[in-house]
Amino acid sequence: MKKTLTAILTLFFAAGLSFGQNLLNDSSFESGNLSTWNLTGDSADCYAEKNKGNAHSGEWSYHYWKKTAFTASLDKKITGLSNGTYKLSVWSMGGGGENGIKLFARGFDNSGKEISTQIKNTGWKKWKQYSIEIPVQNGEVEIGIFVDANKENWGNLDDIELVKLN
Ligand SMILES: [Ca+2]
Numbered sequence: 001m002k003k004t005l006t007a008i009l010t011l012f013f014a015a016g017l018s019f020g021q022n023l024l025n026d027s028s029f030e031s032g033n034l035s036t037w038n039l040t041g042d043s044a045d046c047y048a049e050k051n052k053g054n055a056h057s058g059e060w061s062y063h064y065w066k067k068t069a070f071t072a073s074l075d076k077k078i079t080g081l082s083n084g085t086y087k088l089s090v091w092s093m094g095g096g097g098e099n100g101i102k103l104f105a106r107g108f109d110n111s112g113k114e115i116s117t118q119i120k121n122t123g124w125k126k127w128k129q130y131s132i133e134i135p136v137q138n139g140e141v142e143i144g145i146f147v148d149a150n151k152e153n154w155g156n157l158d159d160i161e162l163v164k165l166n
Contacts, residue, residue, distance in 0.1 A: 041072025056091040056158035065154035075144025089131035094121035094155025099148040109137035
């Protein structure tokens, strides 16, 4: 009986570890840097910003602002995943006016397909959460945030999470 109970509890905790848990390190940017990410773009204008008023949680968030139009991609590859459906989500706020901001995932199967959702900022502290579901079929996924901004567009993103749904 005790052995069975232990086995059940072990299964329960093992499942708990793979389902529902955020798989991204430093998801709230509280390390104060973007070292776990790959940034394609101008690091003088896209960076981890320390400003509680611009963070969804904690003190830090991913911030962008530039005097001139720009594009920037903040992305990373997550490997060693068990196949299944994952949910990627992020909180965003900002001044709006971009050509586009998207939360994206690719490289999750062999089709070359990208899944994304458009983010629309509507003002300071007007936080909204955006998410996509990703059917991972090859044990990995490249996730990221792509910004296509006009001059003087600004925004903050925070609390990015990747969780396994099933
Ligand atoms: Ca934060």
